[in-house]
Amino acid sequence: MDLSLSTETVGDRTVVRVGGEIDVYTAPKLREQLVELVNDGSYHLVVDMEGVDFLDSTGLGVLVGGLKRVRAHEGSLRLVCNQERILKIFRITGLTKVFPIHTSVEDAVQATD
Amino acid sequence: MATVELLFSALPEHVRTARLVAAAVARRAGVDEAVLDELRLAVGEACSRAVGLHISNGVTSPVRVVLIEDEKKFSIEVGDDAPGPSAAALAAARGASGDPGSSVPAQDDGGADGEDDMGLAVISGLVDDVEVTADESGGLIRMSWPTTPAHVLS
Numbered sequence: 001m002d003l004s005l006s007t008e009t010v011g012d013r014t015v016v017r018v019g020g021e022i023d024v025y026t027a028p029k030l031r032e033q034l035v036e037l038v039n040d041g042s043y044h045l046v047v048d049m050e051g052v053d054f055l056d057s058t059g060l061g062v063l064v065g066g067l068k069r070v071r072a073h074e075g076s077l078r079l080v081c082n083q084e085r086i087l088k089i090f091r092i093t094g095l096t097k098v099f100p101i102h103t104s105v106e107d108a109v110q111a112t113d
Numbered sequence: 114m115a116t117v118e119l120l121f122s123a124l125p126e127h128v129r130t131a132r133l134v135a136a137a138v139a140r141r142a143g144v145d146e147a148v149l150d151e152l153r154l155a156v157g158e159a160c161s162r163a164v165g166l167h168i169s170n171g172v173t174s175p176v177r178v179v180l181i182e183d184e185k186k187f188s189i190e191v192g193d194d195a196p197g198p199s200a201a202a203l204a205a206a207r208g209a210s211g212d213p214g215s216s217v218p219a220q221d222d223g224g225a226d227g228e229d230d231m232g233l234a235v236i237s238g239l240v241d242d243v244e245v246t247a248d249e250s251g252g253l254i255r256m257s258w259p260t261t262p263a264h265v266l267s
Binding site: 021023024025054056057058060061085088089092093 | 125126128129132150151153154157158161164165231232234235238239
């Protein structure tokens with residue numbers, strides 16, 4: 001399965017819906033999407049991972065890179081994920097303390113620091 | 114001892130194939146369904162790392178994956194032909210995973226070295242029985258999982 005990406009603007013947030021597998025082959029596409037959004041001035045991103053079947057450390061690297069980019073503009077990058085097998089990867093790498101992880105897009109869009 | 118061996122050119126698009134093959138053989142060998150997701154992730158990390166090492170070192174030989182079915186365990190060996198101090202990298206990754214959340218991993222999103230460390234950190238977090246060795250001729254990651262022998266007929 002390939003990677004699917006779509007974006008939607010909700011208020012001042014941009015929701016990126018990701019589907020499929022994020023790995024060493026597909027992660028560059030996600031990186032391009034995040035870089036493009038930040039370059040276009042979208043600094044508050046919500047990455048919806050509910051459609052993601054597989055995530056590896058390459059994908060984590062891209063998300064960390066996205067976080068660095070939005071933080072450079074005082075922005076935010078929030079994740080939406082309820083899948084235990086995906087959440088486990090964030091836990092074992094300690095990244096649950098780095099990314100705000102929400103249970104729904106609505107929750108993430110309304111969240112403030 | 115039954116084995117399945119897979120050789121693939123060091124290209125990112127083949128890593129998924131390696132994951133699928135490893136998971137299929139592991140399932141047949143009787144590895145618990147509950148750990149197949151972890152196994153798939155671990156073998157993908159090991160293969161991604163090997164592919165990255167081959168590409169960055171200009172190594173043209175294929176990446177090797179050996180799937181070994183023993184009586185009580187299922188082992189996966191992922192071998193690369195890139196010279197490098199992988200054991201030291203694993204020790205560093207272990208140190209990092211022992212103190213989770215202390216900081217954002219110090220890497221750029223395009224940095225192969227940071228991803229290499231994070232890949233090893235994920236492997237050491239996922240797999241209880243893992244061994245990383247390396248010398249001037251290449252590196253090898255050995256991982257194993259217990260199997261349930263009664264499962265082999267399915």
